Amino acid sequence: MSTPTFPARAELVIDRAALRHNVRLLKQHAPSAAMMVVVKADGYGHGLAEAANAAREAGAEWIGCATIDEAVRVRDSGDQGRILCWLTVPGEAYVPAIVREIEVTAYSTDELAEIVRAAGECGLPARVQLKVDTGLSRGGAPEAEWDELFAAAAWAQDRGGIVVTGVWSHLACSDEPEHPANDAQEATFRDALARAHAAGLRPEVEHLANSAATLLRPSSHFSLVRCGIASYGLDPAPDVAHGVRLRPAMTARAQIALVKGIAAGSGVSYGHTYLTDTDTNVALVPVGYGDGVLRYASSRVSVWVAGKQRPLIGRVCMDQFVLDLGEDTVVPGEPAVLFGNGDHGEPTATDWAIACETINYEIVTRIGGRFTRRYVDSGFDRPDEVG
Numbered sequence: 001m002s003t004p005t006f007p008a009r010a011e012l013v014i015d016r017a018a019l020r021h022n023v024r025l026l027k028q029h030a031p032s033a034a035m036m037v038v039v040k041a042d043g044y045g046h047g048l049a050e051a052a053n054a055a056r057e058a059g060a061e062w063i064g065c066a067t068i069d070e071a072v073r074v075r076d077s078g079d080q081g082r083i084l085c086w087l088t089v090p091g092e093a094y095v096p097a098i099v100r101e102i103e104v105t106a107y108s109t110d111e112l113a114e115i116v117r118a119a120g121e122c123g124l125p126a127r128v129q130l131k132v133d134t135g136l137s138r139g140g141a142p143e144a145e146w147d148e149l150f151a152a153a154a155w156a157q158d159r160g161g162i163v164v165t166g167v168w169s170h171l172a173c174s175d176e177p178e179h180p181a182n183d184a185q186e187a188t189f190r191d192a193l194a195r196a197h198a199a200g201l202r203p204e205v206e207h208l209a210n211s212a213a214t215l216l217r218p219s220s221h222f223s224l225v226r227c228g229i230a231s232y233g234l235d236p237a238p239d240v241a242h243g244v245r246l247r248p249a250m251t252a253r254a255q256i257a258l259v260k261g262i263a264a265g266s267g268v269s270y271g272h273t274y275l276t277d278t279d280t281n282v283a284l285v286p287v288g289y290g291d292g293v294l295r296y297a298s299s300r301v302s303v304w305v306a307g308k309q310r311p312l313i314g315r316v317c318m319d320q321f322v323l324d325l326g327e328d329t330v331v332p333g334e335p336a337v338l339f340g341n342g343d344h345g346e347p348t349a350t351d352w353a354i355a356c357e358t359i360n361y362e363i364v365t366r367i368g369g370r371f372t373r374r375y376v377d378s379g380f381d382r383p384d385e386v387g
């Protein structure tokens with residue numbers, strides 16, 4: 001993303017105070033566990049290093065990343081705390097992680113062997129966590145391989161090649177608290193921990209919960225919770241009550257480029273999928289799917305302009321889309337808020353997700369392209385202002 005110019009044509013405004021507020025609320029909600037804030041995928045679109053930095057200010061003991069590359073960027077931004085990453089491929093360069101005391105994850109004995117070899121090259125022990133598959137059927141060792149993985153890890157640890165700092169797993173259905181997979185996965189995880197202990201491992205952290213489980217399933221908190229989406233103020237399960245007042249940290253806005261009247265019966269945007277039924281005023285917003293505005297949002301979402309939500313009409317193009325202002329008119333340059341925290345009546349990323357039949361994660365993670373980012377600090381989280 002480029003350096004912001006003012007007034008910005010299109011910008012993402014990120015409120016660091018909202019990030020801190022969410023992390024603190026989540027910590028209070030899981031008081032027995034340490035907090036890992038997950039900053040993969042450029043901090044879910046909020047900025048990797050900036051999100052990590054705000055999370056540390058709010059007391060996050062851990063930062064979580066998918067790739068080593070992301071973890072290295074967090075470390076090299078000056079971060080001195082614990083960092084875990086968990087997605088590598090055969091032949092991965094582990095040395096940059098090991099020398100930076102970034103903790104890596106092994107899903108298999110093959111991965112563990114590569115990590116041990118890299119640790120030998122560095123002459124430093126690698127800090128390793130072991131991931132077990134408890135029913136997601138994605139990453140992690142399948143149950144049939146647990147004992148072999150635990151034994152290999154204990155063996156390498158005894159020889160000083162690695163330190164096993166954690167054992168963990170990931171839930172499939174935590175946004176549906178009544179789903180039977182939650183109980184099943186938690187029971188399977190407890191079994192995995194017992195078998196790790198039997199192999200002689202005493203990992204410092206044992207963890208299972210993502211944001212939804214942090215909010216909705218206290219029995220899954222163990223010694224650490226991993227919160228991604230909720231740290232950014234977005235609810236992983238918008239339909240399930242939990243009483244934690246999250247605050248969205250991102251506002252996506254653009255300046256209106258052009259306003260004009262068009263006649264009844266006009267086709268709007270490519271393919272004329274939308275026809276006006278009356279004479280109306282339309283506004284051109286200069287962002288599109290090239291900036292991560294989902295094309296699927298065509299004629300489905302609203303954007304806040306001059307105190308009202310205005311329907312997006314016709315197709316979202318690569319660089320632009322059209323809003324229907326009805327009888328109202330505004331001057332070009334007026335801000336159009338695609339989504340924000342909802343304080344003023346603007347849509348939220350969750351509103352966009354529902355309209356686009358996706359999840360709020362995808363809305364904020366995909367937005368980018370030619371939007372610039374600007375960090376603000378609203379001071380919203382000052383103790384005297386938190387209700």
Ligand SMILES: *Cc1c(COP(=O)(O)O)cnc(C)c1O
Nearest residue numbers: 038170210211212226227228229
């Ligand atoms: C992305 C991710 C998380 C965070 O999930 P949220 O639902 O955003 O809280 C936690 N753990 C793992 C392994 C992940 O990949």
